[in-house]
Amino acid sequence: MHDGSNVVQEKAITGNTVQFSNIPNGVYSVEVVGGSSGDYTFDNKYVFIKEKENQSELTFSKLKAASFRNQEIRLLGLSDQIIAKLNIDGQSETAKVSILTNAPHVYFANQKYAEITIKDASNKTIYNQVIEGTNAPVETKGVPIKEGYQVEIYHREAGSRLKSTENIVDSSRNTNTWVMTKWGLVNQQLKNDAKSEFEKQLRDLGDMLLGETSLKEAPISLSDEKKSFLVGIQSLEEPSKSEFMQKYAELLPEKLKGQDFQFVFKGLGDHLVTQMNVSLSNGLVTIETPENKPHVYFNKPYASITIYNKYGVEKYNQDFVGTTNYPAKIGQVNIETGDYIRVYHEEGESRLAVQNRSNFMFLDKAKTLIFKVEKNSLKAVSSQDIPVPKVEVGDEFQYILKGLGDHIVTQMNISLSKGTATIETPENKPHVYFNKSYANIEIYNKYGVEKYKQDYVGTTNYLRSTKQVNLVKGDFIKVHHIEGESRLVIQNKN
Incomplete structure (x- = not known):
């Protein structure tokens, strides 16, 4: 909880309820950091303290890749007034259908002037509404729309009165059909490039964030726009992903910059083999190993942790042989700037997760990872960077x-x-x-x-x-x- 830029209190989230005490009356902003919070947004950014006991409920929503992506199709009627709209919300995966007038076009009284139909992935109709020129039902309804769902819109005057800000309407046809994809609506007649439009809107969001100083400098934990932008980038395919990461580097948290890092080693069945927490601020590495046998298919070192001092002298080493039973154990090692941390995991691509707990970004995966300890970050290095110990160097x-x-x-x-x-x-x-x-x-x-x-x-x-x-x-x-x-x-x- 913040009062302006000052942290009033902070608590770890370990369940559905978090309790704060001895906080003066006032209005406080809420910030959630760590874990996977970078992939979530929540309502109620502020809490109001005015009574002896106060309660506030925060609802978290996992950000979708298209959380920033909103599409709109407008149906026009007599005198080009907007008679109906279809709005696609990428975050809620909802199509909102709004019929705005009961008299779309009096020249088509008692005749079908337009029709909106939405079908699910199994081709079952989940929404249908015929709109006549007069006596149309004025209503707004929310309908789920997910990947594979289909939208069909008929418009008697589609040539000039069926519109969208994107190039997704075939004005030569009275009936247009779209299929919902990962990137957005794809017109089955036009075969529009939804991926390019997705990237365009993501680029527009990035340019907007870069252009406004307050948004550009805001911590990602306090900016839903930055969170959406990052999740959007992470959904991209190469080479687009790397191009975005490079162009908008100022907006993205640096993976290796931070004070706290967590290394999670998993074994057969994804059980926990060991967990290493690195605290640069405390100069401490804590290795917590539960009682376990890492992986019975590997009768050799399955994982290992080695820590070296700045001279390349080994300070700590622990091998985890797949077929060996390990007792529950907690070990601690003091570290300082210049030390090296080397981790190995035989199945590192899938069962070794390294997370920067300061900005909740996950580091790249590999069998072997080597880092040099710096003041406020880790630095990825190679095995050649670890000094070979000299016989006269030591304490x-x-x-x-x-x-x-x-x-x-x-x-x-x-x-x-x-x-x-x-x-x-x-x-x-x-x-x-x-x-x-x-x-x-x-x-x-x-x-x-x-x-x-x-x-x-x-x-x-x-x-x-x-x-x-x-x-x-x-x-x-x-x-x-x-x-x-x-x-x-x-x-x-x-």
Whole structure:
């Protein structure tokens, strides 16, 4: 609920009723976002709060591809007055028949001057009205009209008095017959191009939205016109669809721009294998897996999720083998700008759905999808874009210095994230064959000033000890081992 541009309260829709409380009296606008709300419009855009308890009902309607498409056929009579109209509403899939006068043409008294008939897909008549020159019934009726339905109009003077703004009337015939298609009415005599007219009206809507700043800049969640436009584009075939997407890109929500993304992996029978929610604002990925066996036809990895840091180091991996039973589990992984998310699904074209929850757009489908995490969006990348980890790049490093018999002389753990070097030395004598410096560790600051130094003479007994040295960017670490080729191990723990 909004008061102007300010969000007063927001609630998740989990059922048929949503309850708000402690809202001052006033008029508030309603916005619905997320899920599949981009495909729906609703009435009652405003709610009025004036009593202790208030109720308001919102009725949602799923947008049809032709929700913006309205067609009209006009029947004219004496002196070219409009005597009747047929209006096709693409959203409600309704034909409204309006007979506007009881005297269409007095020269045709007691004679059939016009007739309107509508038949369903099985050729059953669901509406018929004969209009005589006089004593015509004045009425308005709504009749369903769906794909495959047929409209037939007879007009005694069709040559000059049966009209439409579209080229769908054959003025050489008194009787015109149309069939309803996905794109609109097609005259069975003219064979008009309904698809081209559909695209023309969609283009007109797009131009209108681009031309008015307030409509152009309105969020799609608050603009039924933008919703209709987007649904219309999604119904187009290629190459028209891509051409519209390119021309009207300013009006369309960017698929990858947003803060929240949901990945839904389905298995055999479309059951849920796992669901991953990515929150860029919280820097968190949550993977929720119900108890399930993904798909018994695949005794190999059926799906997988892998997350890498900006260096290409793996932070998280989970494979889902089709024939393996998985227990219910919830896992969380911290993410930050520069990380990479890779998802794989053997049946990704049909059973992997990725939705931008910020603008309810679905991303393109594929077996493998790879994204780079950016500040306010995901960026689609290829596997070649994920860096190959470099041995010296990371946050955690471990140095193990060994002695005679490969026992541990000392161990140094470096944490760049914590800014510490921890040197742990067990009680030991490094190597009795070396009565000189056998190994040493030295740490200097960026100016070359010594911060820490420890020599390990081979024949000296050393007591157990732990030392911690603070590290900052620019410091130097020097490690020496006389048998370094075989007894000094340095590992990148990432």
